[in-house]
Amino acid sequence: MPELPEVETVRRSLELHLAGRTITGVEGEAVKLRRPLDPKSLARILVGRRLEAFRRRGKFLLVDLEPEGTILVHLGMSGRLQIAQPSEPRLPHNHLVLLLDDGRELRYADTRRFGLVDWLAPGAEAMDSSLSKLGVEPLDPHIAEILPSLLHARRAPVKALLMDQRLIAGVGNIYAAEALWRARIRPTRAGNRTSLNRLTNLAVAVRGVLTEAVAQGGTTLRDYATPEGGYGYFALELKVYGRQGEPCPSCGSTLRAGVIAGRTTAWCPICQR
Numbered sequence: 001m002p003e004l005p006e007v008e009t010v011r012r013s014l015e016l017h018l019a020g021r022t023i024t025g026v027e028g029e030a031v032k033l034r035r036p037l038d039p040k041s042l043a044r045i046l047v048g049r050r051l052e053a054f055r056r057r058g059k060f061l062l063v064d065l066e067p068e069g070t071i072l073v074h075l076g077m078s079g080r081l082q083i084a085q086p087s088e089p090r091l092p093h094n095h096l097v098l099l100l101d102d103g104r105e106l107r108y109a110d111t112r113r114f115g116l117v118d119w120l121a122p123g124a125e126a127m128d129s130s131l132s133k134l135g136v137e138p139l140d141p142h143i144a145e146i147l148p149s150l151l152h153a154r155r156a157p158v159k160a161l162l163m164d165q166r167l168i169a170g171v172g173n174i175y176a177a178e179a180l181w182r183a184r185i186r187p188t189r190a191g192n193r194t195s196l197n198r199l200t201n202l203a204v205a206v207r208g209v210l211t212e213a214v215a216q217g218g219t220t221l222r223d224y225a226t227p228e229g230g231y232g233y234f235a236l237e238l239k240v241y242g243r244q245g246e247p248c249p250s251c252g253s254t255l256r257a258g259v260i261a262g263r264t265t266a267w268c269p270i271c272q273r
């Protein structure tokens with residue numbers, strides 16, 4: 001599943017390769033993703049508009065168009081954006097294809113259909129049902145000032161809080177586990193029973209681990225492709241995620257695992273308190 005660093009990698013890649021291109025056609029077939037996708041009605045809106053800016057909010061991509069409007073994209077569990085030449089065969093699940101003025105195509109495929117592509121008219125972004133609920137941005141330079149008091153006000157385990165999109169946007173299971181290990185906080189600890197100092201360390205760790213992963217082009221579990229066709233790999237060394245039963249990289253104790261908010265997480269019983 002693409003996590004925030006993968007989405008940011010995709011965003012940068014799209015910006016590099018597609019900024020300034022104009023949409024000349026829209027192809028695909030109507031399909032029910034997280035929201036219904038109807039390429040025919042999108043064609044009426046999108047053709048003639050220019051891809052102006054590429055933004056990210058949590059794990060959402062926002063493509064700002066000229067003269068107005070925004071394309072909202074979420075990759076869900078298996079969504080994939082690909083920049084391709086028309087001669088390259090399309091994937092079986094290429095739900096949407098944007099034809100561009102330089103002859104290339106931007107293709108969206110989503111085998112498991114948990115993603116979405118939607119049109120946001122001017123002003124719709126602020127009221128969007130998904131975007132308006134998102135919490136603070138984990139790469140926000142002020143995260144260490146904003147996040148600690150939000151976590152400290154809640155009783156749930158910090159691991160569950162980190163993955164609550166209404167508090168902080170786009171931190172998935174991998175990066176929550178890694179940040180907790182770095183901050184030496186046990187994932188089961190209640191937010192309100194963790195000091196503000198320690199939660200500040202956690203906020204710094206969240207931003208740090210994500211920033212490193214972005215710098216390395218995203219850390220992927222499966223063969224998740226970047227838009228130019230390259231594949232991501234385990235660029236960031238994971239210290240605890242998926243390593244239960246192995247020795248802690250810091251102290252050598254055996255890493256333990258448990259389920260918090262429905263997700264398996266690993267931690268060191270000695271380093272993390």
Ligand SMILES: [Zn+2]
Binds near residue numbers: 268
């Ligand atoms: Zn340890």
